[in-house]
Amino acid sequence: MSMYRINFNDFFTSAFSVDCILFGYSEGEIKALLIKRAMQPFENLWAIPGDLIYPDEDLEQAAERVLFELTGLNNIKMHQSQTFGKPNRHPQGRVITISYFALLRIEDFEVKASSWAGDVQWVSLKNMPDLAFDHNHILASTYEMLKLKLQNEPICFDLLPERFTLNEFQQLYEFAFEQAFDKANFRKKIKYIPLIAHDEKQQNVKHRPAKLFSFNREQYLLSLENNSYTFKM
Amino acid sequence: MSMYRINFNDFFTSAFSVDCILFGYSEGEIKALLIKRAMQPFENLWAIPGDLIYPDEDLEQAAERVLFELTGLNNIKMHQSQTFGKPNRHPQGRVITISYFALLRIEDFEVKASSWAGDVQWVSLKNMPDLAFDHNHILASTYEMLKLKLQNEPICFDLLPERFTLNEFQQLYEFAFEQAFDKANFRKKIKYIPLIAHDEKQQNVKHRPAKLFSFNREQYLLSLENNSYTFKM
DNA sequence: TTTAATTATTGTAATTTGGACAATAATTTA
DNA sequence: TAAATTATTGTCCAAATTACAATAATTAAA
Structure with missing residues (x-):
C-alpha cells in the first residue's frame, strides 16, 4: 500500500496510468491475472490490475508498485508493451494508459487481493469475460506481442x-x-x-x-x- | 499550423507528447528526419519532430498533426513504438512521450520546416549528432524495432x-x-x-x-x- | 569493331533442415 | 506376465540453404 492516495481530481484533467498484465501457464493453458474492481467506475467488473502514476514516478517503477498494491506480487520485472489513449477510454477524464507485462510460474507465487481490488484470479485467455474499460482490447493486443516474443526469445x-x-x-x-x-x-x-x-x-x-x-x-x-x-x- | 497554441503551463504539471520518427532510405543508408529546434528548451539542437498532445486528441491523430505542423508532411500513417517517461526527461516538467514511426521514400516527399522548427533534414543513422532531450535513446530504440519489423513484415x-x-x-x-x-x-x-x-x-x-x-x-x-x-x- | 571490365542473372552440387511416419524403450496397471 | 500408454530415437524423402561457378548483357576503352 502506498503512503498516500491522492484524489482522482488531483491528477488534473489528464493523467497517466499503468496496466499490468501478468501471464502464467498452468493446466495446459495460458492465463492472465485479473482483479475484481471494488471501486467505481466499472465496480465489480474484472480488470487488468492498473492504477494512476504519481507525477514524480518512473513508469516501470509505477508498474511494479501498482501490481504490488493490488495483488501482493512483489519485485516482478515488467516489460512495456503498448500505450492506449483514446480520448474517451476512461469515463472520468482523459487517462492515457501504458501497459506492461510479465510472465511467471503461477505455482511459484501467491496472489492476494488488496487495496481496492476485491478479488484476484488467474483467468484462461480462452475464457475471458467482458472486462472494465478497454481492457479486453489491451489484453488481446498484448497477447499478440507475447506470441511474437515466444518465437524470438526464450521467455x-x-x-x-x-x-x-x-x-x-x-x-x-x-x-x-x-x-x-x-x-x-x-x-x-x-x-x-x-x-x-x-x-x-x-x-x-x-x-x-x-x-x-x-x-x-x-x-x-x-x-x-x-x-x-x-x-x- | 494548428488553430491555437496553448501555453506550456496550460498542460498543467504533467503532459503527454508524441515524437514522430520518420525513416527513409537513400544513397544506401537509412536516415531519420530531424528538425532543428527554434525554441527553448534545447534551442538550436536537432531533435525528433514532436510536441504536446491536446487533452481531447487521439494519440495517432496527434502524431500526424504534429508531424505536419513541423515538417509539412501530410497524411503519413504512423505506427506506435514505445513510451518514454523518466520523471526528469523534460527540463520543464513531467512529460511522458509516446513515440511513433513511419517509413517513406525520401525522394517522394518534400519537407519544409514550419511552426517552431527552424530547419528540417534527413540525417543518416550512422552519423547521428547529440539530440535534444532523450531523443538519441528514443531513436536508437525505435530503430531496433524497425529492424525487427524488417524481418517479419514487407515494410x-x-x-x-x-x-x-x-x-x-x-x-x-x-x-x-x-x-x-x-x-x-x-x-x-x-x-x-x-x-x-x-x-x-x-x-x-x-x-x-x-x-x-x-x-x-x-x-x-x-x-x-x-x-x-x-x-x- | 573488338576486347576488357563490370555487374546481372542463372545454375550446380553438397549439406543441412523439416516433415511424415515407424520402431523401440520404459514404465504402470491389470 | 501381458496389455496399455507414453517417451524416445531412427529413417527416409523432400525442401531449403550454402558456397561457389558459369553465363549473359552492357559500357567503355583500345
Whole structure:
C-alpha cells in the first residue's frame, strides 16, 4: 500500500496510468491475472490490475508498485508493451494508459487481493469475460506481442516450471500457436536450445515417466555474446 | 499550423507528447528526419519532430498533426513504438512521450520546416549528432524495432523506390543487418515474395543495367488471407 | 569493331533442415 | 506376465540453404 492516495481530481484533467498484465501457464493453458474492481467506475467488473502514476514516478517503477498494491506480487520485472489513449477510454477524464507485462510460474507465487481490488484470479485467455474499460482490447493486443516474443526469445522458460518435460515444453507452444507439432520433429527443432538434462524423472504418472530438463540460461547468455546461437521457434 | 497554441503551463504539471520518427532510405543508408529546434528548451539542437498532445486528441491523430505542423508532411500513417517517461526527461516538467514511426521514400516527399522548427533534414543513422532531450535513446530504440519489423513484415518496400533492382533490395537488408549476403542465395530467399518484373531497366549505369521490380501488394494481401505465404527474411 | 571490365542473372552440387511416419524403450496397471 | 500408454530415437524423402561457378548483357576503352 502506498503512503498516500491522492484524489482522482488531483491528477488534473489528464493523467497517466499503468496496466499490468501478468501471464502464467498452468493446466495446459495460458492465463492472465485479473482483479475484481471494488471501486467505481466499472465496480465489480474484472480488470487488468492498473492504477494512476504519481507525477514524480518512473513508469516501470509505477508498474511494479501498482501490481504490488493490488495483488501482493512483489519485485516482478515488467516489460512495456503498448500505450492506449483514446480520448474517451476512461469515463472520468482523459487517462492515457501504458501497459506492461510479465510472465511467471503461477505455482511459484501467491496472489492476494488488496487495496481496492476485491478479488484476484488467474483467468484462461480462452475464457475471458467482458472486462472494465478497454481492457479486453489491451489484453488481446498484448497477447499478440507475447506470441511474437515466444518465437524470438526464450521467455517460454519463464512460464514453464523450473524443471519440465519436453512434452510440457511442446504443449506450451501448441497452445500459443494453436497447432499440433510432431513429437520427434519438435525435438529436432529444439536441438540447439541449451537445456540441462537431469537424472530426475516425472513423478506420479500412469505411464513411462519423462525425463526432466531445465533451461541453461548461463550457456544461452554466453552464446548471445558469441553470436553463436539465436533462439528461434 | 494548428488553430491555437496553448501555453506550456496550460498542460498543467504533467503532459503527454508524441515524437514522430520518420525513416527513409537513400544513397544506401537509412536516415531519420530531424528538425532543428527554434525554441527553448534545447534551442538550436536537432531533435525528433514532436510536441504536446491536446487533452481531447487521439494519440495517432496527434502524431500526424504534429508531424505536419513541423515538417509539412501530410497524411503519413504512423505506427506506435514505445513510451518514454523518466520523471526528469523534460527540463520543464513531467512529460511522458509516446513515440511513433513511419517509413517513406525520401525522394517522394518534400519537407519544409514550419511552426517552431527552424530547419528540417534527413540525417543518416550512422552519423547521428547529440539530440535534444532523450531523443538519441528514443531513436536508437525505435530503430531496433524497425529492424525487427524488417524481418517479419514487407515494410522494406515502403523505403525502396516504387521500382527497384534486386540489388537495391539486397543492399537495404545488408545495411540494416550489417552483413553481406550472397547474391545468388538472396534471390532464392526472396523467391516467394510476390514481385512484379517490369520490362524496364535501370538507367545511367556504367555496366549491364538490372531489371526493375515492384512489390505486388495486392497478391501479398491475398496470400495473407489465404494463409498461403508469410513474409520472412 | 573488338576486347576488357563490370555487374546481372542463372545454375550446380553438397549439406543441412523439416516433415511424415515407424520402431523401440520404459514404465504402470491389470 | 501381458496389455496399455507414453517417451524416445531412427529413417527416409523432400525442401531449403550454402558456397561457389558459369553465363549473359552492357559500357567503355583500345
